[in-house]
Amino acid sequence: MGQFPTPDVAVSERRPDGGSDLHLELTGGGGARVRLMRALREAIDSGRLAPGTRLPPYRALALDLGIARNTVAAAYSELVEEGWLTSRQGSGTQVAHRAAPVEPGTRRGPARPSRLWIVHDLMPSSPDAAAFPRSSWIASARRALVAAPSDAFGVGDPRGRPELRQALADYLARTRGVRTRADHIVICSGYAHGLRLVCRVLRGPVAVEAYGLDIHRSILTEVGLTTVPLMVDDHGARVEDLPATGAQAVLLTPAHQYPTGGALHSERRAAVIDWARATGGLLLEDDYDGEFRYDREPVGAVQGLDPDRVVHFGSASKSLSPSLRLGWMALPGRLVDDVLAAKGRRELWSGVTDQLTLADFIACGAYDRRLRRMRKIYRHRRDLLTALLAERAPHVTVSGIAAGLHAVLDLPPDTEQATLRAARRLGLAVDGLGPYRHPGSAMPPRDGLVIGYGTPPEHAITAALEALCLALPDPPEGRDAGPGRAPRGR
Known part of the structure; x- marks a missing residue:
């Protein structure tokens, strides 16, 4: 032998x-x-x-x-x-069955750790890709291509196709209260692209929310603009602090503060317009998920209060798919030429066929039907998340859930990093709240997770959220862990 x-x-x-x-x-x-x-x-x-x-x-x-x-x-x-x-x-x-390794820098938002193998994706950036409306999108593409004039297949206009700009002007007025015209809308390849274009025509410091995406702050600093943080609370950014910042523009997420979740209070909405009028300042309004609301009346766009003082940004990234690379800006008339000059003489970013398809998709009512359907689905997921947390981890509070595709889970102090490590061991891709905080903010750091419930396909959402509950820290000493969750003695 x-x-x-x-x-x-x-x-x-x-x-x-x-x-x-x-x-x-x-x-x-x-x-x-x-x-x-x-x-x-x-x-x-x-x-x-x-x-x-x-x-x-x-x-x-x-x-x-x-x-x-x-x-x-x-x-x-x-x-x-x-x-x-x-x-x-x-x-x-x-x-184990796993997705492909995640490469850093491929998502809107804080980069995921490289070489992380994912079982469940709870990153707060994307909609459910499996729910993309393929049949109705194909139907709109057929109609749009048949009806398209010959000039649609020539050199692209940097303003974007007139069919889409008119469809957006009508849609935004009807659903978001935006007051604009087709010739004041410029198509871009997503919010980040639009922000880069507008930043090239800005001067002076830009005030930003103390909690927000670091990639957006980076866009501002890359073009030489200083960012000044504004504290945020349950009513959005504290815009009453704007005069003291010396800012010439302010970047806000008024309908659903990202990531903490509050809507900008009506008094603050009026106050930021008053500030813009008094100083000649400009509001950059990121309306990233204004269509998805659950427990409150729709919150209209601030742009409707003064179209000459607000740039209103929107995109199809949350409502349809980030892969379409379609976004739009409703600009004050005085900025249109400058933004077009920054964009260039030809359309190099957004494909014409997708623009024509989206124009038909909106005009035929398919966009509204899509949003109504997904609003019900995402609300169900939101309710499932809150119910599981109440049962398995009642010591963890959840906020920012009246709208959107994500929630913030507040954690006990000094537990964020340990929770992220526990989540990774379970194959979960999740975001910590820490990277969203502006490094110059006077706000005290918060430990928490930013959980996206839009990405997992419908069949996997329950398993993803149950795994999330297993990753959460144990309750403080003397508090009940909740049924079905035994303390782990970490």
Whole structure:
């Protein structure tokens, strides 16, 4: 009989009786369990072990590697806990089914950690991609292409197609209270693109909300503009502090403050317009998810109070898909030429066929039907999130849920990073609240998570939210963990 291979050499299984053949190299420092876990992680991370691959039983792998059976069992168990493997009675141990590794910088918002393998995506950026209205979009594309004039297929107009600009002018007036004309609308490839264009015609400091997307602050600083933070509370940004900032423009999310969730109070809406009129300042209004509201009446756009002092930004990223790369700006008339000059003489960003399709999609009523349908779906998901938290983690408060596709979970002090690590071990992609805080803000830091419930497909949302509850910190000493959730003694 041959000798067992030593743990420091490559081995391949030669048995025909169970599991997949493996090639593992148990090299490096540490005990046998540590080396085996490292070898399995490398094989999975590199793609050599595909999702669903069945691993050998404990005894068989232990015999081939010349290590104890209990060592293999312990390594398997720990990798299951980390989310690399799955184990079910009667099915053995398998490589977990995972999405592709996430590359940093591919999402609107704080970058995810590189090489994170995701089972459930709860990042607050996207709608449910599986719910994209393919049939009705194709129908609109057919109609739009048949009806399109020949000049639509020539050099693109940087203003955008007139069909879409007129459809948007009508739609925004009807649903958001925006007062504009088609010739004051400029099409862009999304909010970030539009913001870059407008920033190129701004001068002086720009006030921003103390909590907001760092990528938007970066856009401002990249063109040489200083950002000054405004504190936020349950009623949105504290615009009464604007005069003291010396800002010449202010960037706000009035309908649903991002990410904390409050709507700008009516008195503050009037106050920011008064400030703009008195100083010649400009309000940049990011209306990123104004269509999705649940527990309150629709909040109209601030732009309707004074179209000459507000740039109103919108996009199809939340309502349809970020992959369309379609956004729009309703500009004060005096800024149109300057923004077009910044954009260039030809349309280099937004495809004409998608513009024509969206124009038809809006005009035929499909856009309204889409929003009504998704509003019901997202409200159900929001309700499921709040119900699970009330049952499993009643010590965690949730806010910002009257509208939008995300919620903020306030955590006990100094628990945000540990919670993010726990979430990653469970295969969850989630955002911490910390990166949203302006580094120059006087507001005290808050520990929390920003949870997007729009991205998971309908069949996976319950499992995603249940996994989230498992990642949350235990209640403070003396408080009940809630039914179905035992303290873990961290």
